[in-house]
Amino acid sequence: MTENLPPQKQSDDAGNSLKELPSGSTSRDVLGALSAMIDAEGLRIGDRLPPEIEIARRLGIGRAKVREALTSWQNMGIIVRNKKAGTRLAAEVSANAIHLPLTLKLEAESLLRTHAVRRPLEIEAARMAALNCTEAQGLLITARVAELIATHAAGEDWRQADYRFHSSLHDACGNPLFGQLIRQIQQGFNEVYEAPFGQPHLGQATIPIHTKLAEAVVSGNADEAGRIVGEIMDMVEAEIRQIMEGQNV
């Protein structure tokens, strides 16, 4: 099967807004054009992007450059790509976005140091969530904490529910940088070191006070939200120290 387009192929609507790029355009420009397309056509997470060969045709460039651009996005988690199924959006994309690439060099005591950096970010995000969250976000937070408590009570793995609850807090704070930083720090750490965030019991003792945290956020009590998050982080830190001393929970 060659890349020759069937002359009368009716494609999806996606891609209609793509226009030829000027010569000399970089893979970054390709990503910019794709971002604008996603904006213009209102694509959402899960939606399919046009096939590579069509993107290439519409932008007036070779497929190789399209692939380089898309691989960049893929490695950043922004898209997922499957044969035949095509390329789907996996994260929010904005047309007017810049990329701020940060590099953290982890050295000794990286686990505790990473935790120490996350602590003020998590506290501030919770405080801001208490101040800024909308009624809809409050409902979501309430639902998410109920899910977390129920999952834990059922004896199932509650980590995904925990992640979802905290993500809803980050979203509610109104500043996407907090969520991005916290998530990426944790994810980057997990890629370098397998444990202990993967441990099924880490932080389990904090679950009951998540309800009070959700209540504080939803009722707009920033001081209380920040205090409880600090308490949660301190409990997790104590547990980390125990693990590091070779005493498993």
Next chain:
Amino acid sequence: MTENLPPQKQSDDAGNSLKELPSGSTSRDVLGALSAMIDAEGLRIGDRLPPEIEIARRLGIGRAKVREALTSWQNMGIIVRNKKAGTRLAAEVSANAIHLPLTLKLEAESLLRTHAVRRPLEIEAARMAALNCTEAQGLLITARVAELIATHAAGEDWRQADYRFHSSLHDACGNPLFGQLIRQIQQGFNEVYEAPFGQPHLGQATIPIHTKLAEAVVSGNADEAGRIVGEIMDMVEAEIRQIMEGQNV
């Protein structure tokens, strides 16, 4: 010029540690192999990576996949690529380094959002500096604040002195991740927004209270250090808001 390798081409040492990848390897695996090579051969920022065609040869893959992988790194600011000169390392890559691809929307709020993320980090770093700084670090902090005050009093550009003072605080906090995060967030942001951080007067009104901040840190008063940093950040924020409303200082 084709991609055919001259049979007896003597290349640089870099690349000797690259071994053939198993079939089915992804561009992520390529980046992992390159990371291991950088580690093994002690490459530093500014050092040159092997040419694409050599990476491809040694890994036993096509050049296209190498290019896709390298483009991913390029778009994350980890490498820079120039014709003939080749590909150079632009950020730390090591077994212990994690890369956080932050995305920032280019809109009016971004200034304030970045500032909001820096605030808790700066406050926590100052608190930790108060708790952890050594006698030598305390002397350095004292000297740096004196330099800042003197530079400002002499009517000169005090921004470098300001940077050095705050760096000494970050260093004294005992957790290098704070300094790394804060510096890179500010630096990356400055590159995109030349103003207002390029303005020589932004934050000028905060300079006098830097002396009290240094004293609080050196004397070990974490609460006071955190309070003053918070005050500094709030004053800068107010100034940013003024600039955003079109009123230049």
Next chain:
DNA sequence: ATATACAATAATGTCGGACATTATTACACC
């Protein structure tokens, strides 16, 4: 010796073509 100019060359940038692999879709049959 140093400086300048120019050609050669190395390395990235780009494209088209061919084919492999995978997963989805269409169609036939029960």
Next chain:
DNA sequence: GGTGTAATAATGTCCGACATTATTGTATAT
């Protein structure tokens, strides 16, 4: 309706050719 199979769409991979850019090497002049 459900099941099985073939066709097909889309990504994944590699190769070859050539363009572009910047560095390096060499010749010449002072």
